[in-house]
Amino acid sequence: MDRKRIEWLFFIIFLLIDIYLGIEIWRSPINLSSTPGTTATSIRAEMRADGIDVPLHISRKQQSGYYLAVKNRDYLSRKSSSLTQVTTHYSKSDNSLTGTPKSMILLNGNRKKIMQQLEEFKNEPANVPYGKEFKFEPSMSGDNTYCYVQNTDYGRIYDSDAQLTINVRNGQIINYTISYMGPIKAVREPQLIISAWHAVKAMYTDREIVNNSRVMQVSLGYSKLTDVRGSTILLPTWLIQVENKTTKNITVKRVNAFTAQILQGSSYNVNVQKN
Amino acid sequence: MKSKFKLGDALLLIGTLAVFILSIVLWIFIMTNDQYFHHISQPSRVTEQAKNRRGRIASNLYIPTNSYGFRDGQLYRLYDSKKNLPLEFIKEMKGVKFRSIRKSSTGKKEYEEMLHDEDCVQLSFPKEVSVNLFTKKKVRENDERFRRIFVTSSNDYLYLGNDKTNTIYRVNLIKADFTKLRDYASRARGKIPVEFVRLKNCYEVFFTKQDHWRIYSYLTNTQTDSYFVSRLLGTTSVTTRSNKKGWTTYSLNYYTNLRVPKAKSDRHDFHYTRFEKQKDLSLNERLLESVDFVHKLGLSEQDLRYFDTINDSMSYVNYIEGIPVFWDESSPQVTTTFTGDAVKVDFNNTDLQIPIPFDGQTKTLPTSAAVMQKLLNAGMKETEIQRIIVAFRVEKDNSHDHLVNLIPGYYIKAYDQWKSLAAWEKEDFSGLNKYNETLPKEGK
Numbered sequence: 076m077d078r079k080r081i082e083w084l085f086f087i088i089f090l091l092i093d094i095y096l097g098i099e100i101w102r103s104p105i106n107l108s109s110t111p112g113t114t115a116t117s118i119r120a121e122m123r124a125d126g127i128d129v130p131l132h133i134s135r136k137q138q139s140g141y142y143l144a145v146k147n148r149d150y151l152s153r154k155s156s157s158l159t160q161v162t163t164h165y166s167k168s169d170n171s172l173t174g175t176p177k178s179m180i181l182l183n184g185n186r187k188k189i190m191q192q193l194e195e196f197k198n199e200p201a202n203v204p205y206g207k208e209f210k211f212e213p214s215m216s217g218d219n220t221y222c223y224v225q226n227t228d229y230g231r232i233y234d235s236d237a238q239l240t241i242n243v244r245n246g247q248i249i250n251y252t253i254s255y256m257g258p259i260k261a262v263r264e265p266q267l268i269i270s271a272w273h274a275v276k277a278m279y280t281d282r283e284i285v286n287n288s289r290v291m292q293v294s295l296g297y298s299k300l301t302d303v304r305g306s307t308i309l310l311p312t313w314l315i316q317v318e319n320k321t322t323k324n325i326t327v328k329r330v331n332a333f334t335a336q337i338l339q340g341s342s343y344n345v346n347v348q349k350n
Numbered sequence: 351m352k353s354k355f356k357l358g359d360a361l362l363l364i365g366t367l368a369v370f371i372l373s374i375v376l377w378i379f380i381m382t383n384d385q386y387f388h389h390i391s392q393p394s395r396v397t398e399q400a401k402n403r404r405g406r407i408a409s410n411l412y413i414p415t416n417s418y419g420f421r422d423g424q425l426y427r428l429y430d431s432k433k434n435l436p437l438e439f440i441k442e443m444k445g446v447k448f449r450s451i452r453k454s455s456t457g458k459k460e461y462e463e464m465l466h467d468e469d470c471v472q473l474s475f476p477k478e479v480s481v482n483l484f485t486k487k488k489v490r491e492n493d494e495r496f497r498r499i500f501v502t503s504s505n506d507y508l509y510l511g512n513d514k515t516n517t518i519y520r521v522n523l524i525k526a527d528f529t530k531l532r533d534y535a536s537r538a539r540g541k542i543p544v545e546f547v548r549l550k551n552c553y554e555v556f557f558t559k560q561d562h563w564r565i566y567s568y569l570t571n572t573q574t575d576s577y578f579v580s581r582l583l584g585t586t587s588v589t590t591r592s593n594k595k596g597w598t599t600y601s602l603n604y605y606t607n608l609r610v611p612k613a614k615s616d617r618h619d620f621h622y623t624r625f626e627k628q629k630d631l632s633l634n635e636r637l638l639e640s641v642d643f644v645h646k647l648g649l650s651e652q653d654l655r656y657f658d659t660i661n662d663s664m665s666y667v668n669y670i671e672g673i674p675v676f677w678d679e680s681s682p683q684v685t686t687t688f689t690g691d692a693v694k695v696d697f698n699n700t701d702l703q704i705p706i707p708f709d710g711q712t713k714t715l716p717t718s719a720a721v722m723q724k725l726l727n728a729g730m731k732e733t734e735i736q737r738i739i740v741a742f743r744v745e746k747d748n749s750h751d752h753l754v755n756l757i758p759g760y761y762i763k764a765y766d767q768w769k770s771l772a773a774w775e776k777e778d779f780s781g782l783n784k785y786n787e788t789l790p791k792e793g794k
Contacts, residue, residue, distance in 0.1 A: 082362050089369035096376035099603060136444075139437055144707040228432075262705040263566075264434040264671055266652050267410055303569060303750070306707045333652050 118276055126287035126320070127279065133293060135272045139265040140311030140332050141229050143297055145256045147305055154204035161202055170236065171254040174203065180248040193221055193241055196248060205255050209239045214292060214316055214327065219243050224296070227259040233296040233314060233329075236307075256307065259297075268332035271295075274313035277335040283328055284317055291325065292316040298329050298338060312338060380604055411641055412483055412656050413440050414473035414499060416672045418544065418555070419535045423468065427555060429540030429672060438531050439473055439501070448485050449522035454509065461516040464509060465546050465553060470500040471528075471535045474555075476674070477658045478512060480634035481519065493634050494519065497552065501528050513552035547718070550736045556718035563715050563740065563758035566670055567706035570752045572618065573648070573699050575600070575610050581648050582608055582622050610699075619681065622695040628688050640664050640686040643695050647684065650701040654683060660766050663687040667741075668702055675702065675742040675756060680768040706753070713758050715740060721760045721771055729779030730764055734786065737763035743770065 122129055151172040152165045161174035180196060182189045190211065197206035209223035210231060215238075216222040225237035234256070241251040269277070271293040278284050298312040311332035318325045329338040417428045417435040428435055455461070464470070478495035496519060498511035505526045510519040542561065546553040575598065579588060583602040591600055596615055601607040605625040611617035622643075631639060637656070644666055645651070653668040653675075665682035667674040677683065677698045687694040718738050726732060742756035760771040765786055769777070 079359065079362065082366050086362065086366040086369060089366065089373050092373045093369055093376060096373060096380060100376065100380060137441075139434065139441070142705045260707070261431055262707050264429075264431050265437060266434065267437060267440075301569070301704060303704070303706055303753075304567075304709065308704055308706075334650060 118279065122279055122284075127284055128289040128320075129275060130290060130293075133272045133275060133290075135270045137267050137270050138295065140268040140295070141265050142262040142300075143227070143229055143259050143309040144262045144306045145259050145309070147302065147307055148257055150255050150257045151204060151253065157200065158204060159201045160199070169254065171252055172204065173250055173252045175250040176202070176248055182243060182246050182248065190221075193243075193248075197223065197239065197241065197251075203239065203251060203253060205253075206239070208255075209253075214294075214314075214325075225256060227297070229259065229261065229297065230311070231296045232256060232259070232298075232309060233312070234299045234309075236299070259309070262308065266333065268295075268311050269313070269330075269335050271313060273335060274330040274332065275315060277330055278315055278328060278337060281337050283337050285319065287320045289318045289320055290315060291318050295332065410651050411644065411654060411666065412475075412479055412637065413437070414475050415655050415669050415674075416474050416555070417535065417538075418472040418474070419470075419538070420466075420468035421536075421541070425466070425544055425546070426538075426541035427544045427557075427672070428471075428535055428538040429542070430534060430538040431540070431671075433534040433538070435471075435531065435534055435538065436473055438534055439499070439528075442526070442528055442531055446526040447524040449524050451481060451485070451510075451519055451521045454518040454520040456515065456517045458516045461511065461513075461518060462546075464500055464511060464518055465498075467500065467502075469503045470509075471532055473499040473501070475656070477656065478514065478633075479637065479656065480632070481510065482634045483637055484510070485521075493632050495633060501531060503532075505529075549738070550733060552737070554718070554738055556722075556738070557715070557740065558717055558719070560714060560716050560720075562712035564671075564708055565711040565713055565758065566708060566742070566756040567747065568670075568702040568754055568756065569704040569706065569750075570754050571650075571701045571703040572752070573701070575608075575613070578610070578620060578622075578647065578699065579608060581646060582606075618677070618698045618700050620697050620699050622697075623692055624694075625692045627691055628693070631688065636688060637664065639688070643686050643693065644684050647695070647697055649683065649697065649699075650703065653702065657682055658763070658768070662689055670702070670705075670742060670756060673740055673742055673756075673758065674761075675744060676761065676768070676770075677744050679743075679773060680761060680770060702754070711755075715758060715760065718760075721762070724771065725762060725764075725774060728775050728777070729783070730774065730777075731779070731783055731786075734764045734783070735762065736766070737761075739763075 119129065149167075149170060151170065152167070155163045155165060155172070158174060160178070161176050164173045165171075166173070182192050184192075194211075197203045197209060199206065203209075208225055208227075210226040212222050212224045212231070215224070219242060221241040221243065223239040223241070225232045236254045237256045239251060239253045242249045275284075275290055275293060284290070293316070294314050296312060296314050297309040300308045300310045302308070312329040313332050314327050314329055316325055316327050330336070331338055414436040417439075418425060419428050420426070465472075475497050478497045480493045480495055482493045484496070494512070494517070495514075496510035496512045496517075498513065500509040500511060502508060505523070505528055507520055507522045508526075508528075510521060511517070543558050544555045545558055547556045548554075579600050583600055583606060587602050588600050589602065591598065593612070596612050597609050598612055599607055599609045607623055609621040609623075611619065644654070653670060654666050655669045655674075657665045657667040657674055659665075664686050666684040667676065667682045669675070675683070677700070681698060684695065684697040687696070721738055722735065725735065739761050740758055741761040742758055745755045745757050747753040747755050761768055762771060762774055764774065765782055
């Protein structure tokens with residue numbers, strides 16, 4: 076009787092082992108290689124199915140980008156004395172300078188003309204320090220706020236520390252606030268960066284684009300990465316403007332153009348869009 | 351009644367024996383028959399990958415790493431912090447069509463004349479790559495190898511050069527325009543005087559002046575075991591985990607495993623093995639196949655470049671300002687090895703992530719000729735010296751977490767091994783030379 080029990084026990088154990096090994100053989104090995112390319116077109120289809128519109132002309136061409144660095148210094152406070160046509164207030168906490176014109180500056184004409192007058196105002200060194208280094212950024216501007224970002228030989232910087240905002244009310248320049256990073260240098264030679272389409276794709280696969288939305292604009296700019304050894308390091312980022320079709324809210328998200336990773340905590344909302 | 355009982359016993363015995371034998375058969379089948387797995391996985395994998403590979407190659411791995419040009423009869427290694435010349439070349443090659451490729455010459459004299467053609471901008475790979483890889487099309491049946499690109503003053507053609515065989519190929523082009531590249535090359539700010547010196551199988555760039563080489567710094571990023579386990583083995587199918595002699599091994603289905611050093615150790619070398627029957631691959635196929643594995647690791651590919659092939663192993667290192675970076679003593683970032691029945695990927699789990707502005711630190715290095723003399727004095731045979739290069743060694747900077755310094759120094763490839771000058775100087779060459787003489791002669 077004991078022998079029979081042992082035999083049954085062996086039978087069951089080895090039967091289980093056979094089943095396990097059979098399953099192991101049946102299961103195919105995992106495919107080591109991912110196949111992103113074959114899914115390129117299907118990603119577009121998937122996005123369409125999710126109600127996400129993407130511009131047709133979005134570039135698939137790789138460009139090059141730099142790691143940039145800037146020395147952390149206060150460039151604005153010492154400029155106050157040369158700003159003879161505005162009264163200034165320097166904020167040490169956020170390293171920004173606010174200027175209010177001493178005399179009334181009226182803006183008139185159509186938008187193009189207004190832009191031209193604002194350009195002249197900011198380019199005048201007695202009004203705005205380093206004004207010539209700033210370029211108009213429509214995606215960050217509103218009806219009464221005209222936003223400019225610091226422009227460099229390498230591209231535009233999208234950061235609150237490199238921004239000029241001119242406030243206008245009733246056709247008159249009220250004041251402006253400027254923050255300035257300083258002269259920018261490349262830390263290393265340029266490297267290949269991902270294409271605009273790759274950045275959009277990365278955002279979609281990371282579920283950073285909600286359903287029923289529209290990718291409005293994809294542009295390349297530099298964003299702050301980290302501070303180290305008294306310098307701020309910047310890296311190229313794709314800025315992707317996405318509009319929610321229902322709420323009409325526009326959000327700008329950033330994708331690291333070297334690694335295709337989303338820069339967390341760097342997105343911001345655009346309340347009013349005006350081109 | 352009694353006989354029934356016996357029949358039942360017999361059936362049970364037969365059944366037990368059957369399941370026992372079956373388990374042994376299945377076990378042997380799993381452990382020995384790679385062909386089974388090969389059969390399941392290979393065809394679909396190859397076809398699925400075929401379309402994607404080319405795009406991924408463009409993603410950095412196989413591009414030239416250095417550029418050279420002449421001014422007033424002197425050859426210089428060109429460098430410009432604002433313009434990455436090899437990258438410019440790759441950009442200008444996009445959209446270019448290849449009309450034809452033909453062998454132009456095979457003589458040493460012609461090859462050396464081409465090397466010293468003052469009208470050409472030269473771009474070089476650290477090791478030969480295949481013509482089909484360069485053209486991204488199967489334009490040559492034999493898929494010849496080359497290491498050097500000669501951009502001439504004409505936009506209609508360029509030359510490819512193979513140092514080892516002294517062969518020059520003329521490539522006729524359509525829609526090429528290298529005006530920008532020539533312009534950038536002529537205005538490149540950094541110019542280090544160099545000369546070409548013939549070593550065992552290539553023309554090596556010798557630095558002719560003792561110079562101050564910059565020490566660069568980087569913030570590093572180290573990925574955890576789980577990151578690589580999920581990328582290489584998947585998230586749900588990892589069935590075994592064992593600890594032996596400071597290593598942790600993650601296994602999947604008997605034929606795939608990842609061996610990593612224990613977290614507390616200071617080591618960063620990871621080893622992935624996948625047992626799979628390999629078919630004979632051409633250089634082009636092997637380079638392409640290798641890309642999939644490198645890409646799958648998920649390491650930063652921004653500075654990663656193809657570096658060398660030794661026997662069945664292809665290595666990739668980070669290139670910073672045209673200089674390769676070695677981990678530990680002389681380890682590349684990634685090495686892929688294709689043997690008859692397995693693919694092995696050895697890699698370092700730490701990435702150079704964020705470059706830190708140059709702080710003025712430099713290191714003085716002697717000329718390449720002086721280094722060569724030191725090696726000869728130490729007992730190394732001149733005929734065994736394969737490469738003499740300047741490379742960076744990664745050194746931890748204790749002033750900041752995750753901060754490393756890249757220290758320049760000479761690295762030498764000899765006897766099919768990469769080692770630093772200091773390491774070679776400690777080597778016992780008498781044994782090494784004797785051992786090497788016993789090996790069958792092979793043009794490596």
